[in-house]
Amino acid sequence: MRRAHTVEQVRAAEASLMARLPEGTLMQRAATGLAVAISNFLGRAYGARVVLLIGSGDNGGDALYAGVRLARRGAHVTAVLLSEKAHEAGLEALLAVGGRVGSPDDIARADVVVDGIVGIGGRPGLRPDAAAAVELAESHNVPIVAVDVPSGVDVDTGETPGPHVRADLTVTFGTHKICHLIDPAASACGPVHLVDIGLDLPQASVESLQDADVRALYPVPHGESDKYSRGVLGLMAGSTQYPGAAVIATAGALGGPIGMIRYVGPDAVAAEVRAAHPEIVAVEGRVQAWAVGSGLGDNLDVPQVRELLEAEEPVILDADGLKALDDSGDHEGVLATPHAGELARLLGVERSTVEAERLKHARLAAERFDATVLLKGATTVIAAPDGHVRVNGNATPWLATAGAGDVLAGLCGAFLAAGLTALDAASLGAYLHAAAANLASDDGPITALSVAAALPEATRQLLQP
Ligand SMILES: NC(=O)C1=CN([C@@H]2O[C@H](COP(=O)(O)OP(=O)(O)OC[C@H]3O[C@@H](n4cnc5c(N)ncnc54)[C@H](O)[C@@H]3O)[C@@H](O)[C@H]2O)[C@@H](O)CC1
């Protein structure tokens, strides 16, 4: 599991560790890891022109001490001071090994710019001279390595209300921060490299599944499994307006871990579903979970859906099904999967507000509707009513295609029917959906059905690495 902690949690862990170590130890650990990451990024240190953008705090200190190490290995290191004060000892040490203080003019000729403007002590946004220095690097295509976080982003929320650094690599210390996992800030980090500095951390505020977590959570069938014990999903989807959505959601569910799907809907649509997927049963019977909403259109029967929400079996609500969600009941087993526009409608805010503050609104909705909420997007944010958050950011942008949400709904429904909690079903669903999309796409266009078709192979690759 990749874990991200809040600034407050990091500060507390740092304070307790620092109390037990000689002064400056943590900064030296951070600087050593940073210097190694920068020389790996450049492929060398000797002869490289390194420009450090230095703010007033310890983030600048990390950059200065990394500069010391790079200068000792033959790099030409220049510090550009963006504040009246800089980490004094760090700057002295840099000058002592032949580094120099320069001006923004040095940026254009640099091989790399190191962003030590602000770290976890920074407020969002950049001051004008810092913003100008960053723009200079961007306009000359000089790559930027961010120290801890890309300066200017909101570290605890992933929001980017003002100018900020867009890094080619972010080197962070101790643990991931929330901005590394949540968009729009996550997209400004580039790959994130974690340097262990020995922090002892509490439970994470935001997590992100890795391959090993998927393997541990996946309900793999065993010798005694039969099609019923593996889970039966009821699918209430599609309409004469949108019959395709039912076909696609079914394809998504069939790529999941369950044994059987019962389709409920208009006869004409059921016939299309069966024509595409002869495995599907269109007779009513017991199910372990419901997937409701994909392409329901005018067929949405709100009282009927609310009855399902009241019942014991977990329900995933997608697309039109979301219109049946109300904030009056206990929806512990309910998983809602809106995109930003749908979540905006549910909460009565603008879509752009949800997009700018994704974590906040996913959490808000989980609390208000007492349900697990999966907010779709380039990074998917999944918030449970108890405050747990999981994030998935491994999807190709090619996945933004019609019907992809129907595949996800079917797949998450299958995990619910297999007995996973709403949070696990959503995070596993999002992870495998993205993995299948990456496999099907291979950096080219994909259709929703090709994503569903790639689910078995993506699952196989993950389960048998
Ligand atoms: N505390 C520790 O034990 C460690 C901290 N480390 C580094 O220290 C960083 C935190 O250092 P600090 O607490 O000194 O804080 P920062 O270096 O993040 O920020 C320093 C100061 O910048 C000013 N500032 C805030 N927002 C600004 C903005 N938008 N533009 C310009 N100036 C702004 C404020 O006066 C703030 O106190 C971490 O991100 C990490 O890089 C590492 O050395 C590892 C150990």
Ligand SMILES: [K+]
């Ligand atoms: K930084």
